[in-house]
Amino acid sequence: MNGILGRTLGILEHLAAHPQGLPLASLADDLDIPRSAAHRLLAELAQHGYVRQLRAQGDYVLTTKLVSLGLSFLSRSGVVDIAQPLLERLAEASGELVRLAVIDGDTLTFVAKAQGARSGLRYDPDMGTEAPLSCSASGHAWLMTLSDEQALELVARQGFGSREQFGVNAPVTVAQLLEHLHAARARGFSLTRETFAPGMAAMSAPVRRPGQPAIGTLSIAGPHVRLTEERMLALGPTLIAVADELAAASGASPLFSRAAAGPRQPPSA
Structure with missing residues (x-):
């Protein structure tokens, strides 16, 4: 470096x-x-x-100075004030971990969460991390709003996530990734099972206003023994409704407004 x-x-x-x-x-x-x-x-x-x-x-x-800077930035951006009540409501309805990720350039970063599981197995990863676009439900929810070419370009910059590092079903080829994205577009939200973490399932919907680029993603994640495909399909309309409600309220946040600018363009030669 x-x-x-x-x-x-x-x-x-x-x-x-x-x-x-x-x-x-x-x-x-x-x-x-x-x-x-x-x-x-x-x-x-x-x-x-x-x-x-x-x-x-x-x-x-x-x-903790860097942490303090990050928390101060999020506090002043208005994201938490806008999103937290909606995340809490969705967490209560689903009984699982709910997370909000915000698009910043060509990355997708988890910035807020609410935990709906009160007992038993709980899935609760750290905030502030970037979502792997190729193998996370949140990554797929963003990529599904783009053309295949744009989606593949973003994944090429970040790289495919390996099955050894993430899950046994993580897409490792272009064809596998596009299969996930095409299915997500058809149902209106992404759905994954052991692509991001062993034993875990997740679903995610883009946060975007009609006709505008996505500004973030809203996801539900938990152990796949509870969060089955049937249950995720049943939760789909609720997830989409809350994501749309969050999008409608997003104009009050400078961070969301910045995210609406879309992915970073590579520098010209």
């Missing part, structure tokens, strides 16, 4: 994946940065409050 900014962002992203912390030598070696340069960058990040050492000469960890 070349350049000071690239190296700095690389350090932040690598530390985010290792919340227990990492020593300077591991960070430098993992990111292929000279140790002297890594030390300078870490000192700068520590000075500005983004990282700290667990002890003198010890491992480096992220502070």
Whole structure:
């Protein structure tokens, strides 16, 4: 990763994946940065409050400053105020995890959730992560609103998710992905089973106003022993209705307005 900014962002992203912390030598070696340069960058990040050492000469960890920035951004964007009551209502109706993801350029990021399962098996992944477009129900819900060519271009930028990393049914070819997308368009929402996580099923609908690009996705996810295909089909009209209601209210959020601009275009040659 070349350049000071690239190296700095690389350090932040690598530390985010290792919340227990990492020593300077591991960070430098993992990111292929000279140790002297890594030390300078870490000192700068520590000075500005983004990282700290667990002890003198010890491992480096992220502070909560980045989290605070992200939460502050979401709070001021109005997304949570608009979406949370609707997410809570859908979670109660479905009894499963409900998540809202927002489109930002060519990525889809989970920003809010509500848990409807009160007992038994619960599925509750971390917020703030990007949805894999090729194998998540949320990714399929966005891609179904695009042409096949646009959808495949976005997946090509991100790459296909492997079955070893995600689920045994994750699409790994263009034909398999298009089969999912064509079925999703026909029913009005996506439906997946063990494509994103073992033992899990999910469904998702795009959040978009008529004639406009999608601005996000609304999903329901849970263990496939409860969230069967029959149950997902029965929940489909409710999911679509809440997604449409969220789309109608989205004009009050600057983040949703920005998402309506559509996917990022690749730079011209």
